[in-house]
Amino acid sequence: MDKGAEPTASLIxxxxxxxxxxxxxxxxxxxxxxxxxxxxxxxxxxxxTFALHVCDDSMEPVFREGDAITVDPDREPKGGDYVIVIGKxxxxxxxxxxxxxxNDQKYLKPANQRYSLIPVTPDMVIVGVVVMKMRVY
Numbered sequence: 001m002d003k004g005a006e007p008t009a010s011l012i013x014x015x016x017x018x019x020x021x022x023x024x025x026x027x028x029x030x031x032x033x034x035x036x037x038x039x040x041x042x043x044x045x046x047x048x049t050f051a052l053h054v055c056d057d058s059m060e061p062v063f064r065e066g067d068a069i070t071v072d073p074d075r076e077p078k079g080g081d082y083v084i085v086i087g088k089x090x091x092x093x094x095x096x097x098x099x100x101x102x103n104d105q106k107y108l109k110p111a112n113q114r115y116s117l118i119p120v121t122p123d124m125v126i127v128g129v130v131v132m133k134m135r136v137y
Contacts, residue, residue, distance in 0.1 A: 007042045007043050007044065008042070008043070008044060009040060009041070009042050010040070010041055010042075010045075010049075011038040011039070011040055012038060012039060012041055012045075012049050012050055012051055012070065013037070013038060013050045013051070014037040014038060014039050014050070014051045014052070014053075014068070015050050015051065015052055016052075017052065017055055017092065017093055020052070020084060020086065020093040020127060021086055021093065023048075023050060023127075024073070024086060024125070024127045039051045039068060039070075039134070041070055041132060041134075043131070043132065045070065045072045045074070045075075045131060046072045046073060046074025046075065047074070048072075048073045048074055048128075049070060049071065049072045049073070049074070049128075049131075050070075050071055050073075050128075051068050051069065051070050051071070051134075052068070052069050052071060052084070052095075053066060053067070053068055053069075054066060054067045054068075054069060054095065057112055058094075058095070058096070058110040058111070058112050058115045059082075059095055059096070059110060059111045059112060060111060060112045061111065061112075062111040063082075063095075063111065063133060064135070066135075066136075067133050067134065067135050068133070068134040068135070068136075069082075069095070069130045069132065069133050069134075070130065070131050070132035070133075070134070071084050071127065071128040071129065071130055071131070072128050072129050072131045073127060073128035073129075074128075075128065075129040075131065076129075077098055077126045077129050078098070078100070079098060079099060079100035080097065080098065080099075081097070081098050081129045081130070082095065082096070082097050082098075082129070082130035083095075083096065083097070083098045083108075083126050083127075083128065083129055083130065084126070084127040084128050084130065085108060085120075085124050085125065085126050085127065086124070086125050086127055087121070087123050087124050087125075088123045088124075088125070091124075093127065094108065094118075095130070096108035096109055096110055096118065097109045097110075097111065098120075098126070099117070105119070105120075106119075106120035107119055107120060108120060
């Protein structure tokens with residue numbers, strides 16, 4: 001977000017995890033198109049931004065099951081970012097932190113230490129960068 005720019009409110013699609021691959025393959029859609037649930041966000045993000053609910057404990061304690069996360073497919077991922085990744089051809093989307101080693105080797109790191117690092121392979125695609133977390137109490 002530019003310094004001095006006024007934050008804007010938008011309604012973005014709330015996708016299910018099963019919809020993430022289709023959203024990515026159709027290159028997203030403008031916020032105003034398509035049916036489905038929407039969530040309000042404040043900020044300036046790319047036009048294909050969408051939201052998801054965290055669905056497991058692999059990212060605890062940073063993100064808890066049920067938290068809503070905002071994902072911006074137009075943001076360039078860098079080491080340390082939280083990302084949504086899909087494998088090909090049939091792997092489910094996953095939510096992890098992107099780790100980039102000195103030798104440019106990349107890993108997906110769960111926040112929960114009970115889970116292992118996952119090496120990023122050529123068949124994996126980063127769908128977007130998590131830019132916001134929302135929790136309803």
